[in-house]
Amino acid sequence: MAQQTVTVEPSDPSGMPSSVRIRTPARIRAMRISGRVLTYLILWLGSFVYAIPFLWMVRTSFMRLDKLFEEPPQIWPDPWIWQNYIDMWETGPFANWIVNSLILVALGMFGQTLISIFVAYGFARTQFPGRNQLFVLILASLMLPGHVTIVPKFIMFRTVGLLDSLWPVALPDLWGQAFYIFILRQFFLTLPVELDEAAEIDGANLLQVLFRVVIPLSKPAIATVAVFNFINKWNEFFEPFVFIQTPEKLTLAVGIRWFRTQYGTEFQMLMAASIVSVAPIVIVFFFAQKQFVRGIALTGIKS
Amino acid sequence: MTATDMASAPTPIRRRRGILGWTWKETQGFLFILPWLFGFILFLAGPFFFSFFLSFTQWRLVGDIKWLGFENYAQLLSGEDTRFVQSVYNTAYYVVFHVPGVLIISFIIAGLLNRKVKGIAVYRTAFYLPSITTGVATAVLWYWVLQPNGLLNNFLDIFLKPLDIQAPNWLGSTTWAMPGLIIMSFWSVGTTMIIYLAGLQGIPQHLYEAAEIDGAGWWGKVRHVTIPMMTPQIFLTMVLAVIGSFQVFTAALIITEGGPADATLFLLLYLYWNGFRFFKMGYASAIAWILFFVILFLTIVQFLTARRWVYYEGERAG
Numbered sequence: 001m002a003q004q005t006v007t008v009e010p011s012d013p014s015g016m017p018s019s020v021r022i023r024t025p026a027r028i029r030a031m032r033i034s035g036r037v038l039t040y041l042i043l044w045l046g047s048f049v050y051a052i053p054f055l056w057m058v059r060t061s062f063m064r065l066d067k068l069f070e071e072p073p074q075i076w077p078d079p080w081i082w083q084n085y086i087d088m089w090e091t092g093p094f095a096n097w098i099v100n101s102l103i104l105v106a107l108g109m110f111g112q113t114l115i116s117i118f119v120a121y122g123f124a125r126t127q128f129p130g131r132n133q134l135f136v137l138i139l140a141s142l143m144l145p146g147h148v149t150i151v152p153k154f155i156m157f158r159t160v161g162l163l164d165s166l167w168p169v170a171l172p173d174l175w176g177q178a179f180y181i182f183i184l185r186q187f188f189l190t191l192p193v194e195l196d197e198a199a200e201i202d203g204a205n206l207l208q209v210l211f212r213v214v215i216p217l218s219k220p221a222i223a224t225v226a227v228f229n230f231i232n233k234w235n236e237f238f239e240p241f242v243f244i245q246t247p248e249k250l251t252l253a254v255g256i257r258w259f260r261t262q263y264g265t266e267f268q269m270l271m272a273a274s275i276v277s278v279a280p281i282v283i284v285f286f287f288a289q290k291q292f293v294r295g296i297a298l299t300g301i302k303s
Numbered sequence: 304m305t306a307t308d309m310a311s312a313p314t315p316i317r318r319r320r321g322i323l324g325w326t327w328k329e330t331q332g333f334l335f336i337l338p339w340l341f342g343f344i345l346f347l348a349g350p351f352f353f354s355f356f357l358s359f360t361q362w363r364l365v366g367d368i369k370w371l372g373f374e375n376y377a378q379l380l381s382g383e384d385t386r387f388v389q390s391v392y393n394t395a396y397y398v399v400f401h402v403p404g405v406l407i408i409s410f411i412i413a414g415l416l417n418r419k420v421k422g423i424a425v426y427r428t429a430f431y432l433p434s435i436t437t438g439v440a441t442a443v444l445w446y447w448v449l450q451p452n453g454l455l456n457n458f459l460d461i462f463l464k465p466l467d468i469q470a471p472n473w474l475g476s477t478t479w480a481m482p483g484l485i486i487m488s489f490w491s492v493g494t495t496m497i498i499y500l501a502g503l504q505g506i507p508q509h510l511y512e513a514a515e516i517d518g519a520g521w522w523g524k525v526r527h528v529t530i531p532m533m534t535p536q537i538f539l540t541m542v543l544a545v546i547g548s549f550q551v552f553t554a555a556l557i558i559t560e561g562g563p564a565d566a567t568l569f570l571l572l573y574l575y576w577n578g579f580r581f582f583k584m585g586y587a588s589a590i591a592w593i594l595f596f597v598i599l600f601l602t603i604v605q606f607l608t609a610r611r612w613v614y615y616e617g618e619r620a621g
Binding site: 035036039040042043046047050051052053054056057060069071073115118119121122123125126127128129131134137138141143144145146147148149150151152153154155156158171172173174175176181206231234235237238242252253254256257260267270271274275277278281282285286289293296 | 432457
């Protein structure tokens, strides 16, 4: 693939130094076309490789158990059945898991996003002693791996009797998350201060400036944070897994593991449950691709 | 310091003094960040130091906390606990193959997507979705893919059958379980890929034109323009990938439960077992702190060496 480099032509018509490599138009066109064909070929193959486990999962979720281990494997389920989805719904406390996940997501998307907005606004638009030092602390907490605090948090929530509920999962994150604060602050800094000042001259206080000027202008950044929040909360695994024991109190991301222990061999149900857990993510990603890509790109731009 | 900045501002009109001698505006600013500060102290800084204290003790959640001094650390670092040694080895094995693999694969995919291809959204979705799939779903899926007669072996048999070689029993063998999990980890390259794609789109076209005039071919441009311009993104993703890969957990928990024969026992899994299965809170905290120091050390090393190879365009101008 690599060696599409060019011929060296010492006799140069344009009088450039002979070390310069020149390509003939025909060669260039041939190279371009073969390069593009190769690009698409690798992309098709690559995305096929990345998509096929998903497709396999969808296929398996519609298969009858006794057809699962057939040799050679069926490509298309025959017979195509919906029964796995019904079984899955009836065997586990599936509705509870979905409700719990939604509670967590709602708290994240609204509570955590709103508080992150407040904090980011404080850092972007106000002055007070120690502000810069506190911001360094936020950046430092971005680097702190979560596992260091899991044991003490477990002890803490056990002491106050909140274990085995959604509280230990939801509460610590509610107070604004470092990464979201960072994204929002960077965005707020790009808004012209003159707008704030104009509003202040009109008699608006800081809160009014935030809600009437800054938030309406920051919709893209806020949408990015909300989408990130949705996906992170929906997928959160380690903390609910450690803090919650009762099956009915689990979230969906942890709950589907239940099918593995209870029904170790019934893959078709496990696959159906997995699809239900992935579906909202796929839908959110499909509609919010732009916000998502922008948010991730933002992290890469300035570290 | 910031207070004096305020004082030197052109019109220091309002100087109403509140608590701490701050102006009303300064107090308001502080109130905005107060929720975060509250959460930070209660749920991050507090537990952080408490965990450090616990790592010097023995405590099983009931009874008194017993002070041990460095005993937990001595037991871990002397190699007395062979399962801990095994989990360090496994984690290092994973990091060494996972990090470069993910960076290279993401770079190639991003490079291809950057070539003004049609239908970029479709490809981007295909490559990105695995990274945002629920961990358990991913694990379940790959448990299936890595079965002796699973998807991967069905594919490998196309090449191996004619050569009369048996495809590996990925999850059942101590040799192949780890490579299996590493291959699985290459499925989630989406975030790195999108950071690279954004970086690639930010490289000014004139640099490529200049390189072409200098006679650079495809590889020359990649080597002398793309890679140097991408070093900030490569650095960032490398730091994040190292931090993330040391905390690999879900895959091993769901798929192998650390087995076979501890072949996929990762550090975080061992921490989890000690803390929440055996309820050895002190010992688990000591493992957490060793893990933390290893990650911190590697991050600092990466930052120190970064000066040699990471190129920031802003620095040259400034």
